[in-house]
Amino acid sequence: xxxxxxxxQQAILALLLVITIGISGWLDSDLRLxxxxxxxxxxxxxxxxxxxxxxxxxxSTPIESWWEKGQLRLLSNGEAQLDVAVQLQEQxxxxxDLRISIQGSWLLSDGFLILKSSHYTALPLNDSGKQLLAxxxxxxxxxxxxxxxxxxxxxxxxxxxxxxxxxxDSLWVLNTxxxxxxxxxxx
Amino acid sequence: xxxxxxxxxxxxxxERQAFAPSRWRRVLFWLQITLLVLSSGYGVHLYHxxxxxxxxxxxxxxxGSSQVVNDPALSRCxxxxxxxxxxxxxxxxxxxxxxxTWYLVxxxxxxxxxxxxxGPLQELCR
Numbered sequence: 680x681x682x683x684x685x686x687x688q689q690a691i692l693a694l695l696l697v698i699t700i701g702i703s704g705w706l707d708s709d710l711r712l713x714x715x716x717x718x719x720x721x722x723x724x725x726x727x728x729x730x731x732x733x734x735x736x737x738x739s740t741p742i743e744s745w746w747e748k749g750q751l752r753l754l755s756n757g758e759a760q761l762d763v764a765v766q767l768q769e770q771x772x773x774x775x776d777l778r779i780s781i782q783g784s785w786l787l788s789d790g791f792l793i794l795k796s797s798h799y800t801a802l803p804l805n806d807s808g809k810q811l812l813a814x815x816x817x818x819x820x821x822x823x824x825x826x827x828x829x830x831x832x833x834x835x836x837x838x839x840x841x842x843x844x845x846x847x848d849s850l851w852v853l854n855t856x857x858x859x860x861x862x863x864x865x866x
Numbered sequence: 867x868x869x870x871x872x873x874x875x876x877x878x879x880x881e882r883q884a885f886a887p888s889r890w891r892r893v894l895f896w897l898q899i900t901l902l903v904l905s906s907g908y909g910v911h912l913y914h915x916x917x918x919x920x921x922x923x924x925x926x927x928x929x930g931s932s933q934v935v936n937d938p939a940l941s942r943c944x945x946x947x948x949x950x951x952x953x954x955x956x957x958x959x960x961x962x963x964x965x966x967t968w969y970l971v972x973x974x975x976x977x978x979x980x981x982x983x984x985g986p987l988q989e990l991c992r
Binding site for chain 2: 684685688689692693695696699700702703706707722723724725726727728729730832834835836840842844848849850851852853854
């Protein structure tokens with residue numbers, strides 16, 4: 680293209696410039712990130728390979744091991760739901776099996792994922808779980824809501840893996856399947 | 867050597883001078899070209915950054931950014947540890963540390979396992 684500095688040439692350039700800046704801004708935006716994580720079911724497993732200090736402190740009993748397998752749904756309408764199967768083992772005691780569900784909302788702002796709870800339920804799945812809930816229902820609820828209600832920096836490792844930085848440099852990586860894919864499989 | 871111009875050559879020169887673009891128009895044009903190149907480059911960089919995953923098998927996560935860990939002994943140790951726990955084959959491991967705890971994420975094709983470990987990570991290999 681010969682440089683004529685003409686009005687049409689400059690108008691085309693200005694249009695291209697606006698489009699390019701718009702695309703770059705969109706690629707770097709919360710909106711783009713939101714589109715990539717919304718409408719998906721994110722799952723994970725988490726295990727503490729030593730005594731869980733926070734849980735031991737709050738529940739006033741040494742928790743030898745903490746294992747959880749969870750699924751976090753981030754719906755496109757801003758609703759969030761976390762369903763977790765938890766196994767807690769008190770010192771030299773049987774394993775308490777629980778199912779924790781937290782409903783709430785999610786929001787992305789400035790690269791942070793903000794989760795807010797609105798409803799919490801905990802169900803025992805065995806006798807030990809029932810006993811644990813009878814003794815420590817409120818502290819357990821406090822732990823889970825404290826863990827849930829946070830804003831965390833979010834990083835997409837790729838299209839299927841999301842990394843959430845908890846406080847300090849602790850990591851929480853979740854992997855996904857499209858909710859539509861899951862619905863298709865379960866039909 | 868010809869020193870004078872023909873009438874039509876003079877006319878062409880005068881015409882070109884009369885219709886020459888102003889300086890600000892030229893500056894604006896090249897400013898637009900520069901911004902277009904810069905914004906395109908930034909867009910391509912962002913797209914590449916978002917679409918490419920970290921190819922390294924072991925990375926360390928620190929202050930919101932990743933660093934490749936070139937420590938074959940540690941990689942071998944962690945992969946062997948995962949095998950003894952019967953974890954599915956890992957495509958990537960991520961480690962992170964706070965003053966008293968290590969975090970290890972074992973990422974396989976369909977699952978991700980998050981571990982927190984007290985004490986040195988190398989303890990896992992003993």
